[in-house]
Amino acid sequence: MASDKTNITRGTGNLEMHPxxxxxxNIASDVRMKxxxxxxxxxxxxxxxxxxVHNDFQGILQARVWHKCMDKVCVNLKIAAKVGTFTPDxxxxxxxxxxxxxxxxxxxxxxxxxxxxxxxxxxxxxxxLANFGDSQPYSPRTxxxxxxxxYGISHVKQLTGRDHRDIQRTIVPSIAGAAPPKAVRxxxxxxxxxxxxxNPIYTPTSITQMEAALAEFHRHKQAILxxxxxxxxxxxxxxxxxxxxxxxxxxxRAVKNSGNILQYTADHTFQRTxxxxxxxxxxxxxxxxxxxxxxxELYTLLRLFHQDLVNVAIRTEQDEIADLDxxxxxxxxFATAAEEIQYQSPRPVQNxxxxxxxxxxxxxxxxxxxxxxxxxxSMHDAAISxxxxxxxxxxxxxxxxxxxxxxxxxxxxxxxxxxxLGFDKVQLWFKFRLQQHSxxxxxxIMPSQMVQAFSPSNDAPFGNCxxxxxxxxxxxxxxxxxxxxxxxxxxxxxxxxxxxxxQPIAYIQLFKVVSSPAQQPDVDMFVVKRAFHSEPSxxxxxxxxxxxxxxxxxxxxxxxxxxxxxxxDRTINAMNSLEVPLYFxxxxxxxxxxxxxxxRFDS
Numbered sequence: 001m002a003s004d005k006t007n008i009t010r011g012t013g014n015l016e017m018h019p020x021x022x023x024x025x026n027i028a029s030d031v032r033m034k035x036x037x038x039x040x041x042x043x044x045x046x047x048x049x050x051x052x053v054h055n056d057f058q059g060i061l062q063a064r065v066w067h068k069c070m071d072k073v074c075v076n077l078k079i080a081a082k083v084g085t086f087t088p089d090x091x092x093x094x095x096x097x098x099x100x101x102x103x104x105x106x107x108x109x110x111x112x113x114x115x116x117x118x119x120x121x122x123x124x125x126x127x128x129l130a131n132f133g134d135s136q137p138y139s140p141r142t143x144x145x146x147x148x149x150x151y152g153i154s155h156v157k158q159l160t161g162r163d164h165r166d167i168q169r170t171i172v173p174s175i176a177g178a179a180p181p182k183a184v185r186x187x188x189x190x191x192x193x194x195x196x197x198x199n200p201i202y203t204p205t206s207i208t209q210m211e212a213a214l215a216e217f218h219r220h221k222q223a224i225l226x227x228x229x230x231x232x233x234x235x236x237x238x239x240x241x242x243x244x245x246x247x248x249x250x251x252x253r254a255v256k257n258s259g260n261i262l263q264y265t266a267d268h269t270f271q272r273t274x275x276x277x278x279x280x281x282x283x284x285x286x287x288x289x290x291x292x293x294x295x296x297e298l299y300t301l302l303r304l305f306h307q308d309l310v311n312v313a314i315r316t317e318q319d320e321i322a323d324l325d326x327x328x329x330x331x332x333x334f335a336t337a338a339e340e341i342q343y344q345s346p347r348p349v350q351n352x353x354x355x356x357x358x359x360x361x362x363x364x365x366x367x368x369x370x371x372x373x374x375x376x377x378s379m380h381d382a383a384i385s386x387x388x389x390x391x392x393x394x395x396x397x398x399x400x401x402x403x404x405x406x407x408x409x410x411x412x413x414x415x416x417x418x419x420x421l422g423f424d425k426v427q428l429w430f431k432f433r434l435q436q437h438s439x440x441x442x443x444x445i446m447p448s449q450m451v452q453a454f455s456p457s458n459d460a461p462f463g464n465c466x467x468x469x470x471x472x473x474x475x476x477x478x479x480x481x482x483x484x485x486x487x488x489x490x491x492x493x494x495x496x497x498x499x500x501x502x503q504p505i506a507y508i509q510l511f512k513v514v515s516s517p518a519q520q521p522d523v524d525m526f527v528v529k530r531a532f533h534s535e536p537s538x539x540x541x542x543x544x545x546x547x548x549x550x551x552x553x554x555x556x557x558x559x560x561x562x563x564x565x566x567x568x569d570r571t572i573n574a575m576n577s578l579e580v581p582l583y584f585x586x587x588x589x590x591x592x593x594x595x596x597x598x599x600r601f602d603s
Contacts, residue, residue: 002040002105005048018046018066018110020073025102041291044073063113077101103258108243122246124254132241137249168194173561173585176523182223185522189216192524193248195595201440202255211252349447352435357504359552366551367433367448368486368504374428376490382428386455386485386507387463390533394507394547395421399498403472404510404547422495429486429504430454434468434557439596446593449557453483453506462579469556470508470549477601478555480528480586481508482578486551506554509546511584526586526601527563558594560584 003020021040046069051061079085080099089095106114108123115123122132126139172188179187192213199206221240228236302309352365359365374382383391399421435448454464469478484507491497511528520527531545562572562581572580588598 001101001103003046003110004107005110016048018048020044020046020070044069046070046073063116066113108247122243124250125246127246127249132243132246137253140250140253169589169591170561170587172523172589173525173587174564176585177563177565178567179229180223180227181522182220183227183229186217186220186224188522188524189213189220191589193217193251195589195592197248197251198592199440199596207252207255210255214248214251349445351445352433352448353445356433356435357552359555363437364552364555365435365448366504366554367435368429369431372427372488373430376425377428378425382426382485382487388484388507388546390543390546391507398505398548399500401500404508404545404549419498420495421489421501422497423489423492423501425490426487427490429488432486432504432551434554436556436593439593451483451554451557453485455485460575462576464575465578467511467558467560467578468508468554469558470553471555472549472553477513480511480513480526480558480560482511483508483554484546504551505548506551507546507548509544511560514583523585525588528560528584528586530582556594556597559587559590561587 001020001022003018005016005018019042022043023040027039046066048062049065051058053061076085077099080097081101084096084098086094086096104114109119111123112119112121117123121127124140125137168191172184172191175187176184190213193210196206196210196213224230225236225238225240230237230240299309301307352367353362357366357368377385379392379395383389388394396419399419431450431452431454433448434451436446438444438446451466451468452464453466454460456463463484465482465484467480467482470481471478486504486506488504489497489501510531512531513526514529515527517524517526533543533545560578561584562577563583563585564572569580578584586598588595
């Protein structure tokens with residue numbers, strides 16, 4: 001179950017209710033975490049009345065109303081949990097089942113309401129306000145201390161909103177150098193904890209890592225106070241009396257008891273359709289009508305295509321790699337695109353493994369649009385428009401089988417003649433899509449990522465080119481590189497392309513690792529530096545180390561953040577942040593998948 005106090009409408013004087021949601025626990029997390037999957041059902045709106053009494057009694061009376069209403073809403077569920085009940089399963093067979101409450105999801109104020117504790121007490125453990133910043137966990141608040149029937153509170157909703165999550169992804173490398181090292185380390189540790197806590201799958205090792213990250217934060221958190229970085233309305237604060245810090249102590253226990261921490265929020269604003277006073281009944285009718293319309297759409301589709309009303313196409317988990325909604329997958333088996341587009345449901349992830357290029361181990365798929373961004377151009381013109389003076393030389397070196405690092409030592413601007421490559425023109429792509437399997441569930445295909453490699457323009461004088469990891473056959477560790485363009489040669493009439501050119505190839509510029517996470521434990525990220533040729537270009541300028549590789553050697557899209565140091569270079573902006581600086585952090589906090597995959601290289 002889940003609930004969250006929310007505004008009914010923005011035009012009724014901030015009237016609030018508690019929408020209460022219900023879901024069965026065996027629905028896959030990939031489905032229940034999508035709002036459009038209809039996995040959660042709103043079963044009640046519990047009012048938050050205003051009483052004509054002194055303010056000291058408002059909260060107590062509202063809490064009693066909530067508990068009384070919830071008791072009525074759950075009366076049949078409590079019977080089913082205690083003595084069981086008969087209910088039909090999806091195949092029409094009647095089963096005798098028990099329905100215990102596995103977990104109750106709510107934010108902190110509502111947890112306090114449910115647990116009947118004051119605002120300075122923590123609802124999941126016996127900690128109080130003065131204990132919230134302590135590093136040791138306190139005993140759980142069980143039936144021995146509160147009402148014996150309340151067991152299922154496991155956690156609160158996701159910690160931050162979208163803006164806070166964006167800050168979370170970049171805060172560690174952004175403050176490194178400007179903030180005290182121990183303060184950076186404390187922030188990095190809490191970010192590590194948040195990412196590990198959001199894992200869809202847990203192991204004893206990951207739980208231990210989560211506990212270790214929290215312990216590291218508590219060891220170094222005093223540095224945040226010493227730097228006066230914890231600010232309140234009256235200035236710097238000298239304590240960590242934060243309820244959610246105490247919440248973090250219960251995560252490991254909650255995972256062991258209830259499984260992964262569901263990232264769900266019931267924080268929706270429900271709008272009424274008129275200015276009449278019966279908006280409560282309107283909400284109930286709208287929810288009921290929406291459910292009936294959805295069922296009617298499914299029923300008519302099944303009848304239209306003469307399908308059985310029972311979905312017997314049960315597939316193995318390994319076959320469900322690209323679907324988010326089993327119900328939609330059922331419809332897609334028989335409905336045409338015209339009918340399917342009218343059926344509201346989360347769209348399935350497009351599977352580029354079926355038709356796109358794949359890596360040698362088939363773990364990565366690549367997709368180029370059928371129509372290139374530039375249909376036909378010479379290598380000379382491409383080098384000018386892309387500002388890559390060594391483009392032609394790099395192509396000859398690629399055909400010769402020279403690695404990019406060999407070109408650095410042997411020189412890359414000479415020795416182009418003597419080889420007929422079988423083409424005069426090339427096609428250029430400024431973007432492509434890269435798709436991977438989830439590092440948590442290898443049977444799940446992740447949504448594809450766009451990797452951009454746009455040429456210089458007025459808005460972006462240096463171009464707009466993304467960074468990736470590449471796996472060269474000459475090295476064990478992946479290399480960090482920036483993609484500048486993707487080309488496919490157009491065979492000259494009557495000529496045959498060199499075998500190395502019968503595939504899309506990418507021109508990339510390399511970075512070299514200058515320090516590992518172990519060498520910078522405060523930030524715990526790789527630091528890379530722009531790599532340059534050992535010799536200047538033909539016009540005497542220092543030339544970045546670059547060359548061609550098969551597109552399929554790219555393994556992952558990553559994010560680089562400049563090493564700003566104590567003071568940021570004011571000339572750096574969004575358009576040149578990858579071009580002006582020389583040193584960068586490889587950001588392992590850009591998303592959960594990257595965080596998990598980068599852990600393999602930390603050692």
